[in-house]
Structures are given as C-alpha cells and as structure tokens.
Amino acid sequence: MPVTIDAGDVIAGLAFLLSGYATWQTVSFNKRQKSLVESQEKLNTILLEKENEDALKGKQADLGASIIKLGSSKYRLKIWNKGAATARNVRIEFPEGNDLVIESEVTDKFPMESLEKYQAVELIAAVHMQTKRKHVVRLVWEDDAQSYNEKLSYPTL
Template sequence: MPISIDVGDVIAGLAFLLSAYATWQTVSFNKKQRSLVESQEKLNNRLLEKENEDSLRERRADLGASFIKLGSSKYRLKIWNKGAATARNVRLEFPEGNDVVIDSDVTDKFPLESLERHQSVELIAAVYMKTKRKHVVRLIWEDEAQSYNEKLSYPTL
C-alpha cells in the first residue's frame, strides 16, 4: 500500500514544525522571564534591607572617646557623638579603674542628659609619669534606635 503525500499533508507538516518551534521559543522565553523576576525580587529585597539600615543608622548615635593634648602638659578626655541621632542619658564607666580623669569632673558632667550630633564633652585628665598609656572607657547611652547602647573605647595617651 503506497503512501501518497499531497499538498495538504505538506502544509500540515510545516504547521506542526512551526507550532513545535513556537512552543520551544515560548518555553525558553518563560525561563528567561522567570530568572529575570527572581533577580528583580533579590534586588528589591536588597534595596529594602539597605533602606532599613539607612533608616536605623539615622536613628542611632555613635559615641567615642579619645585623649587630646592641649599645650605641652595638659590633657583632656574627649567624649563625642559622631552618629546621626542625639544620645540621651549618657553614662561613663571605667571598667579597669580610673586613674587619669578627675572624679569630680566626671560626677559633675555625667550622666549627661543629651549629646547632640557632632557635640562633645571634655573631661580634665591628670597625666603624670606613671600614668598608663591605654585606658578602657565604657560608654552607655540611649537613642532613638535602642533604649540601651554600650560601647567600649580604648583611648591612648
């Protein structure tokens, strides 16, 4: 039994091949589209994280301490706020003992009600020959981001 192929069969075969090609292109496009959507979601999540970090950074104070030298023999312990927010209820502790800053100066100025951005407080330091060069200062404060912040600073002479 011979098989005869007429024009309708050729057209149907070409339509089938064209349909298969179109299906393959659609599946390929959908894969690319899916990967694009996934990368878009990752990018959006990273942008949200960055925005949250920036928002938190703007509500956070960042305190530090360092010794500054005035003249040939005068020293001050400078407590400063380089953060974006105001630090409130600032307290100062010396975990390894205080043998350099005058105690009356500390008790007169601390706890400090607020320390604005780029504001600082200086404490008189009594430096003599046997004063150790490295000190530990614990800074404790509140800000808009947290009700309790603590930072150890290691100012050196």
C-alpha cells in the first residue's frame, strides 16, 4: 500500500513542528524568568538588610575623644558625638590612670545626662613634660539602639 501525503498531513506536520518550537521557547523563557525572580529575591534581601542597618544607625550614638591644643600651652580633652542619636548617661573612664585631665573636671561634668548629635564637651587637660603622649579613654553610654555601649579611644598629644 502506497503512502500518500496530502495537504492535511503537511499542515499537521508543520503544526507539530511549530508546537515543538513554542514548547521549547516556553521552557527557555521559564528558566530565564526563574533566574530573574531569584535575583530579585536576593536584591530584596540585600535592600532589606541595608534598610535595617540604616534604621539601626539612626538610633546609635558614636562617641569619640581627642586632645586639642588651644594657643601655645593650653590643652583640652574633647569628647564628641558624631552619631545620629543622642547619647545618654555618658561616662568617661581612664583604664590606665588619669594623669591628663583635672579630676574636678571629670567629677563636675560626668556622668553627663545627654550628649546630643554633633555636641561636644571639653575637659581642661593638665599637660606637662612628663605627660604621656598617648592616653586610653573608655567612653560608656546608652542610646536608642542599646542600653550599654563602650568604646576605647586613644587620644594623643
């Protein structure tokens, strides 16, 4: 029996090939779509972490200390807040001993109830020939992010 191919068979064959091509295109599109969704999820996770970090930084105070020279023989120990939040109950300690700042300055000004953003306080420093060039200052405070923060600062002459 001879095989005859008529127009309907050709159309059915072309429809089958077109269907196979459309299926292949759909599968490859779905793979690219899945990759895009995964990268969007990663990006959203990174953005969420960044937002949380920025929100936390907005609640943190960042204290520091430095020694500044006024004129030829006057020195001050400057304690400052460069953080975004107010530091509360600010305390200053000298782990290696205090031979720099006049003790009455420390007891009169500390603990400070609050140290606002970009606010500073200066303590009169008694500098003489035997004064060490490098000092250790421990700053302890509270802010909106944590109830206990501590930072060691190393101001130098």
